[in-house]
Amino acid sequence: MKQTYGEVNQLGGVFVNGRPLPNAIRLRIVELAQLGIRPCDISRQLRVSHGCVSKILARYNETGSILPGAIGGSKPRVTTPNVVKSIREYKQADPGIFAWEIRDRLLADGVCDKYNVPSVSSISRILRNKIGNLSQPNQYEPGKQAPPQPSLSYNHLYPYSYPNAMSPSGTKMSNPPGVPVTGGHVSLSRGWPSAHTVSNILGIRAFMDPTAIAGAEGYAPKMEDWGSVNRATFPPTHGVNGIDKSSIDSDIKYPQTSSTLSSYVPPCAYSPSNQYGVYSGPAGSYVGPGPHWQAQGATLSHPGSGMAIHSGDIHSAMPFKHAAREDRKPASPLIKQQHEALSSIHGLSLPQPTSSS
DNA sequence: CACGTAACGGTTGAT
DNA sequence: CTATCAACCGTTACG
Numbered sequence: 001m002k003q004t005y006g007e008v009n010q011l012g013g014v015f016v017n018g019r020p021l022p023n024a025i026r027l028r029i030v031e032l033a034q035l036g037i038r039p040c041d042i043s044r045q046l047r048v049s050h051g052c053v054s055k056i057l058a059r060y061n062e063t064g065s066i067l068p069g070a071i072g073g074s075k076p077r078v079t080t081p082n083v084v085k086s087i088r089e090y091k092q093a094d095p096g097i098f099a100w101e102i103r104d105r106l107l108a109d110g111v112c113d114k115y116n117v118p119s120v121s122s123i124s125r126i127l128r129n130k131i132g133n134l135s136q137p138n139q140y141e142p143g144k145q146a147p148p149q150p151s152l153s154y155n156h157l158y159p160y161s162y163p164n165a166m167s168p169s170g171t172k173m174s175n176p177p178g179v180p181v182t183g184g185h186v187s188l189s190r191g192w193p194s195a196h197t198v199s200n201i202l203g204i205r206a207f208m209d210p211t212a213i214a215g216a217e218g219y220a221p222k223m224e225d226w227g228s229v230n231r232a233t234f235p236p237t238h239g240v241n242g243i244d245k246s247s248i249d250s251d252i253k254y255p256q257t258s259s260t261l262s263s264y265v266p267p268c269a270y271s272p273s274n275q276y277g278v279y280s281g282p283a284g285s286y287v288g289p290g291p292h293w294q295a296q297g298a299t300l301s302h303p304g305s306g307m308a309i310h311s312g313d314i315h316s317a318m319p320f321k322h323a324a325r326e327d328r329k330p331a332s333p334l335i336k337q338q339h340e341a342l343s344s345i346h347g348l349s350l351p352q353p354t355s356s357s
Numbered sequence: 358c359a360c361g362t363a364a365c366g367g368t369t370g371a372t
Numbered sequence: 373c374t375a376t377c378a379a380c381c382g383t384t385a386c387g
Contacts, residue, residue: 007382009382010383015383016367016382017382018369018382019367019369020380020382021381040358048382049382049383049384050359051360051382052382052383053360054362058361070370071369071370072368072369072370072371072380073369073370073371073379
C-alpha cells in the first residue's frame with residue numbers, strides 16, 4: 001500500500017516484495033544476456049537474484065517479452081454466466097442433449113468462440129453442478145438474479161476473447177528479423193492461458209510508458225504507475241466480438257498510435273518484434289539517464305524506423321554472445337564488450353563493479 | 358560454481 | 373464496501 005520502498009536482497013539490490021522489478025532492470029537483464037554475459041554475472045552486476053534473472057531470461061526466451069505477467073485479477077472463466085445460461089437453455093430445450101452437442105451449439109450460436117468454449121467435461125460439470133435441476137431455473141443469487149441480459153455481455157465484454165489473431169497468424173511475424181529469440185518458437189503458443197496474458201497485449205504499450213522508466217532506478221514513488229505499466233491502461237471498451245479483435249482492439253486501444261503499433265501488437269501478447277523494438281530504443285542510450293526515454297515519443301512518432309534501427313544495433317551486439325559464450329567460460333574475465341556493457345550500466349547508476357569477486 | 362526451481366511471503370485486482 | 377481468491381512477483385534456499 002504505501003510506498004513500500006524496498007527491501008534489500010542478499011546482493012545488495014533493492015526490490016519491492018511482491019512487485020515486479022522495474023522495467024529498466026528487466027531490460028538490462030535481457031540486454032546483458034544478449035551481450036553474452038552470463039546470468040550469474042548479470043545477477044551480480046545488477047544485484048538481482050539469480051533466480052529472478054533466470055526467470056526473466058527464461059520468459060524472454062520463451063515469449064519474447066521482458067514484461068512481467070499481469071498481476072491480480074481473476075481469470076476469465078469460460079463458464080461465464082452467459083455460457084451457463086445458454087447451456088441451461090439448450091438443456092431445457094432438449095434434456096437429452098449431449099455435452100458435446102452443447103459444445104457445438106455454443107460455438108454455432110456464437111456464444112463462445114473456439115478459444116473460450118468450455119470443454120465437454122466442463123459442460124458436463126456445469127450440467128451437473130449448476131443445472132442439475134432444471135425445475136429451478138434460478139441459480140443465481142437471490143439478490144442479484146441474472147441480470148437482464150447478461151447474455152450478450154460477457155463474451156464481448158471480455159477482452160479476453162483470445163487472440164484469434166495469433167492463431168491464424170501463427171507463424172506470422174512472430175519472428176522478427178533479428179530477434180534473438182532463439183527458437184523463435186512460438187512465443188505465443190504458450191498461449192493465452194489467461195486473460196492476464198492477454199492483457200499484456202495491451203500492456204505492450206507499457207514499454208513506452210515513461211513512468212515505467214521513471215521508476216527505473218529508484219522505483220517509482222508510486223507503484224501504481226508501475227501497475228499501469230504492467231497492464232497498460234486498458235479501456236473497458238470492446239464491443240467487438242472476440243473474433244477479429246486483435247486488430248480492432250489495438251485500434252481501440254491506441255487510437256493514436258495504433259496504426260503502427262497494431263501491426264506489432266496483434267500477433268501475440270508479447271509481441272516479440274514489438275518488445276524488441278521497444279527496448280531496442282533505449283538500447284543505445286539505455287533507459288536510465290534520460291528523463292524519459294524516447295520510447296514513447298519514438299514509438300508514437302516513428303515506431304517502425306526507430307525500432308528497426310535500434311534493433312539493428314542490438315543485433316550487431318549479438319554475435320558476441322556466441323563468441324563470448326563459447327569461449328568465454330572462465331568465470332571472471334569479461335570480454336571487452338561485456339565490460340563496456342557493464343560499465344555503461346553502472347554509469348546509469350548501478351552499484352559498482354567492485355571488480356573484486 | 359552455475360543455474361533451474363519450489364517454497365515463501367508479498368501485492369494486485371476481478372469477482 | 374469488504375473479503376476471497378487466484379494470478380503474479382522476487383528472494384531465498386535447495387539440489
